[in-house]
Amino acid sequence: MSHLPPSPSTPHTAPGGITFLRETILQRALYIVWISAALGYLWVAWTLFQARQYWPILGLTLILLWLSASVLIRRQPQGLRIMALLMTLGVLGSLELLYRGPLSTTWIWLLALILMAYAFLGQRGAYILFSLVLLGIGGMAALHLSGWVAQLGIAVGETSPLPWVVATVSWLLVVGLLMASYAIAQQELYRALQEEKALTYALEAERAALELRIEQRTRDLRRHRTYLEVASLIAREISLEADEETLFRAALALIQRYLGFYHAGIFTLDASKEYAVLRAASSEAGQRMIAAGHRLRKGVEGIVGYVVETGEARIALDVGKDAVHFKNPYLPETRSEIALPIRVGQEIIGALDIQSTEVSAFSEGDIQVLQAIADQLGVALERRQLVNRLQEYATELETRYRQVVRQQWRDYLRASHKPRGYRWHTNRLEPVTVPPPEIGQIIRQAQPLLKASDGEQGSQSVLYLPIRARGEAVGIISVKFKGEGVSEDTLRLLNNTAERIGLALENARLLEMMRVRAEREHLVSELGSRVQAATDVEGILRAAALEIGRTLGVSEVLVQLRDEDQEHNEGQPGGEA
Numbered sequence: 001m002s003h004l005p006p007s008p009s010t011p012h013t014a015p016g017g018i019t020f021l022r023e024t025i026l027q028r029a030l031y032i033v034w035i036s037a038a039l040g041y042l043w044v045a046w047t048l049f050q051a052r053q054y055w056p057i058l059g060l061t062l063i064l065l066w067l068s069a070s071v072l073i074r075r076q077p078q079g080l081r082i083m084a085l086l087m088t089l090g091v092l093g094s095l096e097l098l099y100r101g102p103l104s105t106t107w108i109w110l111l112a113l114i115l116m117a118y119a120f121l122g123q124r125g126a127y128i129l130f131s132l133v134l135l136g137i138g139g140m141a142a143l144h145l146s147g148w149v150a151q152l153g154i155a156v157g158e159t160s161p162l163p164w165v166v167a168t169v170s171w172l173l174v175v176g177l178l179m180a181s182y183a184i185a186q187q188e189l190y191r192a193l194q195e196e197k198a199l200t201y202a203l204e205a206e207r208a209a210l211e212l213r214i215e216q217r218t219r220d221l222r223r224h225r226t227y228l229e230v231a232s233l234i235a236r237e238i239s240l241e242a243d244e245e246t247l248f249r250a251a252l253a254l255i256q257r258y259l260g261f262y263h264a265g266i267f268t269l270d271a272s273k274e275y276a277v278l279r280a281a282s283s284e285a286g287q288r289m290i291a292a293g294h295r296l297r298k299g300v301e302g303i304v305g306y307v308v309e310t311g312e313a314r315i316a317l318d319v320g321k322d323a324v325h326f327k328n329p330y331l332p333e334t335r336s337e338i339a340l341p342i343r344v345g346q347e348i349i350g351a352l353d354i355q356s357t358e359v360s361a362f363s364e365g366d367i368q369v370l371q372a373i374a375d376q377l378g379v380a381l382e383r384r385q386l387v388n389r390l391q392e393y394a395t396e397l398e399t400r401y402r403q404v405v406r407q408q409w410r411d412y413l414r415a416s417h418k419p420r421g422y423r424w425h426t427n428r429l430e431p432v433t434v435p436p437p438e439i440g441q442i443i444r445q446a447q448p449l450l451k452a453s454d455g456e457q458g459s460q461s462v463l464y465l466p467i468r469a470r471g472e473a474v475g476i477i478s479v480k481f482k483g484e485g486v487s488e489d490t491l492r493l494l495n496n497t498a499e500r501i502g503l504a505l506e507n508a509r510l511l512e513m514m515r516v517r518a519e520r521e522h523l524v525s526e527l528g529s530r531v532q533a534a535t536d537v538e539g540i541l542r543a544a545a546l547e548i549g550r551t552l553g554v555s556e557v558l559v560q561l562r563d564e565d566q567e568h569n570e571g572q573p574g575g576e577a
Helices: 018-050 054-072 078-100 106-146 161-240 244-258 284-291 302-310 364-415 439-445 488-532 537-552 564-571
Strands: 263-269 275-281 295-297 314-316 336-344 347-356 421-425 428-432 449-455 458-469 472-482
Touching: 018 054, 018 078, 018 106, 054 078, 078 106, 106 161, 161 244, 161 364, 244 263, 244 275, 244 364, 263 284, 263 302, 275 284, 275 302, 275 347, 295 302, 302 314, 302 336, 302 347, 314 364, 336 364, 347 364, 364 472, 364 488, 458 488, 472 488, 488 537
Parallel strands: none
Antiparallel strands: 263 275, 263 347, 275 295, 314 336, 336 347, 421 428, 449 458, 458 472
C-alpha cells in the first residue's frame, strides 16, 4: 500500500486532520524516546567511559542534545524532528546490538524504528529503511562472528550464528505482522479521514445552501410584507378619493414610492369591452403613452390583453423570451413584467401592470400579495360606483320629493282663498294678492338677491330672500333698507328667520291637510251611516242621492243601478241611443 499524504486543503492545526494526527504522534513518540534515550545514555555512556572510548560518548551526547531540542522546540521543521527521532532509535538499536549481541533489547528499538519510519516516511521510506536495517544487522553479525568486535575490547557473550539467525527471523516475523496490520489500520484511518472530510464538505455545502435559502426566503418575506403594507396604505389612502382618476394616481404614487418599479400602469376596459385603455401611469413614459391614447386589444395584444380576457395573473420573467409580451417602444428597458386583473364584483374591468428592469424580478409568490393591491383598487372602484349610484339615487329622490312638495303647495294655494302674503308698510299691515315680479327669479335660483335703487327719499336697497319648505322655495321675503348695503348680522338674522318661516308654513300646511282629511273622513263616515240606515234597495238609492246632494251642495246627483237589457239593446243595430 502506498502512503497517502495529507490533503493540502486540510488545515495543519485542524483537530482530526492527518497533519494534526501526525504531529500528535510525533510529539508523543519524541517524549517516549527522549526519556528512554536519556536512561540508556546514562548506562551506555558509563560503559564507554570505563572502556575509555570517549568519541562514542561525544556522538551520543550530540544525538541526545538534538533529540532534546526536537522535543522542546516545536517550531523546528517537522522533517528535522522526524530525522532526530529515527536517528536516535537507530543509534540506540545499533549500540545495543554492538555491545550486547542478538540476545538483547535491540530488536525493540529496531522495530520502533521501522514503525516510526512507516508512520512518517510512508511505505516506500519504511521499506528503504528496512532494507538498510537488514544490511546493518547482517554487517553487525559479521563483525561479531569474525571476532572484530572482541578485538575492540567489547565483551561478547555469544559468538555462534544460530542466535543471530533465530533472533533475526523472529524479528522479521514480528515486523512483517506489525507492518501488515499497520498498513490495514493506516488504510482504514485514511479512509475514515477522507469520509469525514467529504462529510464535512457536504455539511458545509448543505449549510451554505440552507443559509442561501434562508436569506432568499427572508428577502421574499420582507418583500411580501412590503407589498402587504403598500396594499394596506392604498386601501387607506384611496378610500377618501372622490373620482377614478385621482384614485388611480394616488395608488400608483404609493406603488412607486414604496416598491420603486420601473413602470406601473392601470388599464380599464372601454365601453365596448374590446380594448384595455391606459388610464394612469407612474412613469414619464407612461404619461406620454396616455397622451398618445395607448390601448391594447383584449385577448390579443400583450400580457394586459391576456389578463383582461382570462382574468388570470401572468408573469413574464424574461420579456425577450415571452411570446405574449408586447414590446412597447416607450419602455425599452423592461426586462420582466407582471399583470393582475382588477375586478368589481365578478366583472373584470381592467388590469394593474407592473414592469421592472431586472430579469426574474417577480415570482409566483408575488402574485398573491400584488393581487391584494389590485383587489383594493377593485374594491375602491366598486365603492366609488356604489357611492355615485347612491348620490344619483339621493339626488333623484330629492328632486322627486321637491316636485311633490312643489305640487302640493301649488294645489294648496289654488284651493285656498286666503291672502298669499302680507306687507308691512308705513306702520300698517296689509294683505298682498299679487306677488312681486322678482319672485320667479328668486324661487328658481333659491338664493338671496340684493337690488339697489335711487328713489325720492335717496338710495335704497331691496333684499329678496327665498322661503324654503323641505328644500323647495315656496315664497320670498322682501325687505327694503336705506342705503346701498346690508350688514352681515342683518343678513344672517333674516336668513334664520326665513328658515323658521318655511318650517312653520310647512307644518301649518300639513296640519291643515290633516284637518281637511279628517273632516272628509268624518263626512264619509256620516254619509255611510245615513245610507246604511235604509233597509231596502230603493231606500238606499234615495238616501244616497239625497245625502250626497245635500252634504256636498252640488246641483245634481244620480245614483242608479245597472240595466243589462238596456245595455244589450243599445249595443244592437237600430237600438235606442
